[in-house]
Amino acid sequence: MTVERAPLNDMSRNQECWCGSGHKYKKCHQEIDDLISRYAAKGYATPPRSLLKTPSQIQGIRESSKLNIGILDFISGHMKAGVSTQELDQLVSQKTKELGGIPAPLNYKGYPKSVCISINNVVCHGIPSGRDILQDGDIVNVDVSTLYNGFFSDSSRMFLIGRVSADKQKLVTVAKECVELGIQQVRPWSFLGNIGHAVKTHARKNGYSVVKDIGGHGIGLQFHEDPWVSYVTRAKTGMVLAPGLVFTIEPMINMGTAKVVVDKQDNWTVSTADGKPSAQWESMVLVTPDGCEVLTY
Ligand code: MF3
């Protein structure tokens, strides 16, 4: 992760704010910039101005997020035993285009499909295939990422197929609680590390492990931006949160070891090293002046 220093305060109080709000700097971002500079001077990692979304960017990201949620809502009606993940990929692709968006995963760093679908011991980045048929008892993550009007959005949910064992159900529930507890840590002048701290504490309390090697990310203008978001952090560490930051909370919670392996053939599919199940939910959040706005879920 590259963490730049806060910008020098390069604006005068009565100038129009850099964010394009049309307000004077002193009535808009001056207070935020000053606080960021103060944290930076104390040696904390702080967000560069380029990561603080402007009001018009936030509007664009919100609209992209609405599509993203709509696509997941739509796909939830198709999560049944007997359906192949290839069919689900086709449905995500069609629905996204119908709504005027573009599936962000397709061709991203060579990724071959429009959505990631990860079943049971697959942690993330499962590639849809006609050979993967949903079965009774599966727990399945569908991770949808959308480009709309130049803005990116991302979210994922877990689905239970038919009758799922109690231990897998609990894993899915606790993984969701981890995201909710992470979201509760999101407010200005909190720290990115507080999120991971909340996540890992809850996961471990329930006997689960948290994947270390893969994290969340800033998002909005690009699919993956800074900051990188770890879920095994300590409180009061990492980047200081400031209004306008947008990032994902998407911890991967494992029933067994935290160790993961990447498929040597496709270079994408991430599975648990011990073959035990993994669960993940993903939300996108915006740090607002007084807390947090959940953009996707
Ligand atoms: N949606 C995934 C994430 O949360 C994106 C994986 S990259 C892809 O970051 F190419 F596999 F889509």
Ligand code: CO
């Ligand atoms: Co993501």
